[in-house]
Amino acid sequence: MSRIALVVPANTDTKVAATLSHIKASVGNVPNVFALLANAPVALDGYLSLSKALSPGRLTGRQREILALAIAQENSCQYCLSAHTALAEGVGLSAADARKARFGKSDDPFERALIHFTQNIIRQRGLVSDENLDRARKAGIDDGLMLEVVANVALNTLTNYANRLADTEIDSPVVEV
Numbered sequence: 001m002s003r004i005a006l007v008v009p010a011n012t013d014t015k016v017a018a019t020l021s022h023i024k025a026s027v028g029n030v031p032n033v034f035a036l037l038a039n040a041p042v043a044l045d046g047y048l049s050l051s052k053a054l055s056p057g058r059l060t061g062r063q064r065e066i067l068a069l070a071i072a073q074e075n076s077c078q079y080c081l082s083a084h085t086a087l088a089e090g091v092g093l094s095a096a097d098a099r100k101a102r103f104g105k106s107d108d109p110f111e112r113a114l115i116h117f118t119q120n121i122i123r124q125r126g127l128v129s130d131e132n133l134d135r136a137r138k139a140g141i142d143d144g145l146m147l148e149v150v151a152n153v154a155l156n157t158l159t160n161y162a163n164r165l166a167d168t169e170i171d172s173p174v175v176e177v
Helices: 014-027 032-037 041-054 061-074 078-091 095-102 109-123 130-138 143-166
Strands: none
Touching: 014 032, 014 041, 032 041, 032 078, 032 143, 041 143, 061 078, 061 095, 061 109, 061 143, 078 095, 078 143, 109 130, 109 143
């Protein structure tokens, strides 16, 4: 049971209920993370808006899932690890690929560079060394893509921290941290 109550559409205002209804129509249910964020409608709207804004970015859906897995691993968020492992297949990641991403590995050198850069951002709280910036640039991660990675770190950290705070009940197959 979550430490923070999940919002039930019938017990909230019409705007939040409509947002949750839209989510249910899009994915078939209301994942607990969204019912959690609905406690602060601005947090839910902010998450959804940033997610929508990032989706047409230069990172592919596959790359965004790889980063989400690496970020959830770094932040020890079991809810997000479980959710993104379940979502990974839909963007072409095998179970083995998803596991590799969690631990900074990929058979693709560019994806591996993205993961390492993301891990550096998290571990160094944005204070990435010149050496690591140079390594990222040599791997093909330009300045714009670096900032897109930062935006994805922010998006995923929001849900990682919210789920850690609430100890949100996992509603997808459980993956151990």
